[in-house]
Amino acid sequence: MTWAVGEFSQEEDRYAEVLRRQWSSDTLRGIYRDAYGADYPEEADPFGFVTRTDLVRIAELCGHVRGRRLADLGCGRGGPGLEVARALGTSLSGVDVVEAAVLEARTRASAHEPATDARFEVGSFEATGLGTGSCAAVMSVDALWMVWDKPAAFAEVTRILEPGGHFVFTTWEPAYLDHRALLSEAGFEVLVHEETPAWLSRQLAVYRGILSHRRELAGEMGQTAAATLIAEARETRSVLATTPRVLVAAKKGAESSGLSRRPRRSRA
Template sequence: MTAEADSVPLTHRLYAEAFGDDCPYELGTFSSCSWWLLGTIVGALRLSPGELLADLGCGRGGPGMWLARATNTRLVGLDFSGAALRAASARVDYFGLTGRAEFRRAPFEATTLGDASVDAAVSIDALPFAPDRLAALVEVRRVLRPGARFVFTGRTGPVSWPSLLQKAGMELEEQVVHEGANARWLRLFGLWRAHEPQLRAEIGDPAADQMMAEADAGHRLVETTPLVFVARRPLEETDD
């Protein structure tokens, strides 16, 4: 292994190994983001140059900045983690988005964005962690302009995303299976277990404990199906 490869954190190297050719390595993400998912999002959002994209639960910002760069749009990223937002802000120049990207600390249900101010929104592996999922979707509807689309990832299970979207006043246009996502996660969990001593040395016991607990529960993934949802705020609306 080269000195350059050795300088990359083991967590990143294992993620890249598990995802293989599907891994958008430059994004530095630990989500289910893949090249297929990025392409699906670009096609679904139908953004025009100069429009505003909101990345909800953006973390370190890689996917949102890649999408903004690919579509020549502006970006606002929101997350609860100050550390993640600082990391995202530090990479704005790298993605060529100087003057076109900003990051704010805000929860899903109170984004600080104006009414109908956003041309599209995306959320990768973050919306399921919102404390109040319905309130989060109501907020998404509020900030989207009429006709604008929202693409997010979720899973089958006790929560019915189509039902929540309907209650929030959103239209579900499409839901597709994120093929291969479960297999990639299971490979990653196996790599975490195989490299547990090295991970503990690199990131410390508390973080490693969390990773091992996630890996131990990984078998539950095969009981659910990873999905990509495409929803939009209706063009014609009647307010009660």
């Protein structure tokens, strides 16, 4: 997560090489294990800061969706979405801008036990490629911070959700950004807005681990992927204390379509 505020980079494809090489780094997995302990969802092999606690909470907040479709936007390599879909008994549509992540997600889905009806495609928050009203719930884990045009993203989520469907996501929230107001403008009722447990100490522990194991990460993942992680660890620490990681759940109103809203820029 390279911080997308002020001078920090916001390129959504910056992590393509990390996603391609993450599987090859026992050191990176060990850093997360040490920081998160039993709350690290190793079976999901996530890239980011999601925990077992987060995944359980996301599943709870998606609502009653058994037998219908869940979308995971910014799905990465697919693990967290597959775990939530399995818990809920839903099919899954994963969308990510990074083609390498989508290819990894397809491979993971084919080997996932128990089997899950899952499709993964290249797309974005603003243009998912999913049908209007095709999803009973939408989730996203630690991806929304990279989206430049959040009103357009929320309008797209509104479009693909069925009436009354839930949108559940984790992200970081700087003081100048009010996700609740943006969601309300897009026709959502905000149900939950809460800081995730112990996020700060754990995230800082991950960054310390990355900086302490620079050489091992470069050897296992390659210089490009390691440099991306190291830059994040160096750049992001200074803003974390005032930028909480939050979990948000919102419900689409019965009259909302998302089609008539004019996108406007919202930087975060």
